[in-house]
Amino acid sequence: MSRIAYVNGRYVPHREAKVHVEDRGYQFSDGIYEVVALANGRFVDLEPHLDRLERSLRELRIAMPTTRAALVLAMEEVVGRNRVRDGIIYVQMTRGVAPRDHAFPARARTQVVMTAKSTKPHPAKYEEDGVKAVTVPEIRWHRCDIKSVSLLPNVLAKQAAREGGAYEAIFVTPDGVVTEGSSSNAWIVTRDGKLVTRALSNEILGGITRQTLMDIAREEGVEVEERPFTLAEARQAREAFVTSTTSYAMPVTQIDDAVIANGKPGTISRRLRQSYIAYMARA
Numbered sequence: 001m002s003r004i005a006y007v008n009g010r011y012v013p014h015r016e017a018k019v020h021v022e023d024r025g026y027q028f029s030d031g032i033y034e035v036v037a038l039a040n041g042r043f044v045d046l047e048p049h050l051d052r053l054e055r056s057l058r059e060l061r062i063a064m065p066t067t068r069a070a071l072v073l074a075m076e077e078v079v080g081r082n083r084v085r086d087g088i089i090y091v092q093m094t095r096g097v098a099p100r101d102h103a104f105p106a107r108a109r110t111q112v113v114m115t116a117k118s119t120k121p122h123p124a125k126y127e128e129d130g131v132k133a134v135t136v137p138e139i140r141w142h143r144c145d146i147k148s149v150s151l152l153p154n155v156l157a158k159q160a161a162r163e164g165g166a167y168e169a170i171f172v173t174p175d176g177v178v179t180e181g182s183s184s185n186a187w188i189v190t191r192d193g194k195l196v197t198r199a200l201s202n203e204i205l206g207g208i209t210r211q212t213l214m215d216i217a218r219e220e221g222v223e224v225e226e227r228p229f230t231l232a233e234a235r236q237a238r239e240a241f242v243t244s245t246t247s248y249a250m251p252v253t254q255i256d257d258a259v260i261a262n263g264k265p266g267t268i269s270r271r272l273r274q275s276y277i278a279y280m281a282r283a
Ligand code: PDD
Pocket: 035, 154, 180, 181, 182, 183, 184, 185, 204, 205, 206, 207, 208, 209, 210, 243, 244, 245, 246
């Protein structure tokens, strides 16, 4: 089946979907995006994703191009035309098309692009053995709370993971503190069974999966602490995992050369992953 993309109000064959060379997203990465999962044909956590999208736009003073309701209708249309039941939709908005000048153009029309695709379940091996992560120096800017398309450090980090035979790269500050993954939030379970993830700030993206997982954990009686943790603490942790729209809760059993605990996904990571998958199925 040929795929269909959405480009500024038009539904076009994916291979013909194009934007202007002077799109500011292309020239300045002057734009934002969202990735929303679909389970059984329904969006998972749609409202929080749209809240974050609108917040990212506001922070960059990019105009929301339509009403939220109209955007959702277009999102549903993209999903329908691509016959996605289990997969993701990608929504990108950039400041507009204008002659190249760093400052905002006087008149700009927000450009909207959307694609949707089906995704396969994660390999069973990930669940059984967990995944490896590598660490990379935190070199990003101080507005990581904005879901900007400016992802070059994240691209380099993920490539380092790929080349290191790892699933994810984790950013670590010069003083040894973990911020987050290249496209995920990072968590550990301490020796005394507490779930720890960084508090929200401008240094990390406020993951939607992070929030949902935190709510699920608390409902299940797991104590959650929102505080920074160091790489040294992560290496010594009882369990580690990362969360994102596409990874759900993914157990991490090795960080660089350090095997976490006995090298198998821990009980809390496993349980929360299952609970999250069940939550998605109820979306
Ligand atoms: N990335 N941190 C970063 C830097 C991310 O890029 C992402 C998501 C997350 C997790 O956010 P959420 O739980 O809302 O997906 C944290 C998406 C999936 C991506 O870029 O493809």
